[in-house]
Amino acid sequence: MDAPLEALIAAVVAFIFISLLFGFLALVCRKPQPKPQFLASRSLHSSAVAASAPFEESDTFDPALDRVSLAELAAATKNFSPESIIGDGTFGFVYKAQLPSGVLAAVKKLSSDAFSPQGLRQFRAEITTLGGLRHPNLARILGFCSSGRDRMLIYEYLEQGSLDSWLHDEEMNCSEPVLAWPVRVKIVKGVAAGLKFLHDECQPPVIHRDIKASNILLDGGFQARIADFGLARQVDGSRSHVSTQAAGTMGYMAPELRDGLMATAKADVYSFGVLMLEIASTRRPSWPVREDGGYEVSLVKWARKRIEEGSLREILDHRMEIGEGKVGEVEGFMAVAYKCTEESAKKRPSMREVVLLLDQLL
Numbered sequence: 001m002d003a004p005l006e007a008l009i010a011a012v013v014a015f016i017f018i019s020l021l022f023g024f025l026a027l028v029c030r031k032p033q034p035k036p037q038f039l040a041s042r043s044l045h046s047s048a049v050a051a052s053a054p055f056e057e058s059d060t061f062d063p064a065l066d067r068v069s070l071a072e073l074a075a076a077t078k079n080f081s082p083e084s085i086i087g088d089g090t091f092g093f094v095y096k097a098q099l100p101s102g103v104l105a106a107v108k109k110l111s112s113d114a115f116s117p118q119g120l121r122q123f124r125a126e127i128t129t130l131g132g133l134r135h136p137n138l139a140r141i142l143g144f145c146s147s148g149r150d151r152m153l154i155y156e157y158l159e160q161g162s163l164d165s166w167l168h169d170e171e172m173n174c175s176e177p178v179l180a181w182p183v184r185v186k187i188v189k190g191v192a193a194g195l196k197f198l199h200d201e202c203q204p205p206v207i208h209r210d211i212k213a214s215n216i217l218l219d220g221g222f223q224a225r226i227a228d229f230g231l232a233r234q235v236d237g238s239r240s241h242v243s244t245q246a247a248g249t250m251g252y253m254a255p256e257l258r259d260g261l262m263a264t265a266k267a268d269v270y271s272f273g274v275l276m277l278e279i280a281s282t283r284r285p286s287w288p289v290r291e292d293g294g295y296e297v298s299l300v301k302w303a304r305k306r307i308e309e310g311s312l313r314e315i316l317d318h319r320m321e322i323g324e325g326k327v328g329e330v331e332g333f334m335a336v337a338y339k340c341t342e343e344s345a346k347k348r349p350s351m352r353e354v355v356l357l358l359d360q361l362l
Contacts, residue, residue: 067143068099068100068143068145068154069145069147070145070147070150070152072099072100073097073107073145073152073154076097076098076099076100076105076107077095077096077097077107077109080093080095080109081095084096084097086106086161087106087161087162087165087214088214092108092109092110092111093108093109093111094106094107094108094155095107095108095109096157097154099154103142104157105142105154105155105156105157106154106155106156106157106158107152107153107154107155108152108153108155109150109151109152110150110151110152110153127141127144127153133198133202133206135193135194135197136190136193136223136225137190137191137193137194137197137223137224137225137226138194138197138198138225138226138227139155139156139158139217139225139226139227140155140156140225141153141154141155141156142154142155142156155227158217158218158219158220158225159218159219159220160217160218160219160220160222161217161218162213162214162215162216162217162218163187163213163214163216163217163218163224163279164212164213164214164216166179166218167179167213167278167279167282168213168282168284178317178319178320179222179320180320180321181320181321181322181326181329181330183222184279184280184320185329185333185362186222186223186224187216187218187222187224187279188224188275188276188279188333188358189355189358189359189362190223190224190225191211191216191224191226191272191275192272192351192354192355192358193355194224194225194226195208195211195226195268195269195272195351195354196351196352196354196355198226198268198351199265199268199350199351199352200350200351200352202234204234204235205234205235205265206229206232206233206234206235207232207233207234207235207263207264207265207267207268208226208229208231208232208268208271209231209232209233209248209263209267209268210228210230210231210232210248210249210252210271211226211252211268211271211272211275212249212251212252212271212275212285213275213278213279214228215227215228216275231248233263235265248267248271249286250286251274251284251285251286251287251298251299252270252271252274252275252285252286253267253270253271254266254267254270254271254345255270255343256345264345265350265351266345266346266348266350267345268351269340269345269348269349269350269351269354270340270341270342270345270348272340272351272354273300273336273337273338273339273340273341273348274299274300274340274341276333276336276337276340277299277300277303277315277337277341278299280315280316280317280333280334280337281299281303281315281316281317282317282319283299284299285298285299285300287299289302300341303315303337303341304338304341307334307335307337307338312330312331312334313330315334316330328361329361329362332357332358332360332361332362333361333362335357335361336354336357336358336361339354339357340354
């Protein structure tokens with residue numbers, strides 16, 4: 001092979017080698033391209049829960065309320081100041097706010113936990129479930145605001161705050177009168193009516209899954225309103241339960257949920273029964289009760305034993321004045337609480353049956 005041909009072949013080989021080398025280096029060193037961001041649609045549900053939405057989204061469910069921006073909510077709550085806090089829900093604090101329209105509202109600002117898959121589900125559940133429900137014993141949601149990673153829910157403001165505060169807040173207990181027995185009965189009947197509506201009158205039915213004193217709000221007349229639907233689930237017509245991990249609050253949680261079984265409406269019935277015992281006794285379900293022998297038991301176990309023995313006055317808040325004429329009411333009240341807190345879900349009544357029993361006995 002002559003010299004010019006060898007030189008040409010060497011040049012071609014060198015060119016191919018260098019081209020491959022530069023191509024390899026370019027592939028290795030190339031910066032990753034950012035994933036495209038898709039704008040959320042303007043529909044209510046998808047826009048409310050888009051985790052990376054680059055714009056602010058808000059909407060209202062009350063025709064009398066104008067849309068509210070994040071800046072306006074911040075101003076209305078003094079930049080979400082601790083002094084504006086009036087309660088806390090499953091995933092965030094609740095602030096008292098006077099909106100630019102003059103409406104007094106309660107704004108729930110979801111905490112960082114809301115950015116987990118569970119927290120995003122909660123935001124979706126609050127909007128899709130509570131936004132479309134109307135009942136005198138359900139807290140009314142007025143609207144929402146979603147801006148970047150900030151998510152706020154706007155509720156009607158209820159003057160008397162949470163039932164938990166009335167039962168357990170020491171400062172309030174010192175400055176306010178003790179809840180009288182008729183008021184406690186009224187609260188119980190209101191919660192029962194709200195749950196009956198969710199279980200029997202909603203289509204599809206709704207299981208709340210977190211009935212507890214802090215999720216019961218009171219209006220000016222001490223009418224009960226069920227709030228915080230973050231763990232709520234709708235049950236379609238083909239099933240009587242929802243497939244889920246344990247949900248709820250310790251002390252109120254039904255035994256089947258603690259054991260990892262399916263959630264049914266009977267789990268709400270159990271939590272309601274626990275709430276009845278808490279309202280009557282002013283004892284926290286999450287705190288153990290010390291028996292005479294020194295050992296500790298749950299509020300439910302302690303109270304059920306007293307009911308079986310007929311020692312009902314031991315359960316009642318000693319600060320309440322209950323005349324002899326109310327003995328029958330107390331017995332009826334405790335009988336319903338006993339039925340609702342049965343260990344077996346099959347033995348518990350439905351909320352429809354509970355409402356009938358309460359109407360007959362109280």
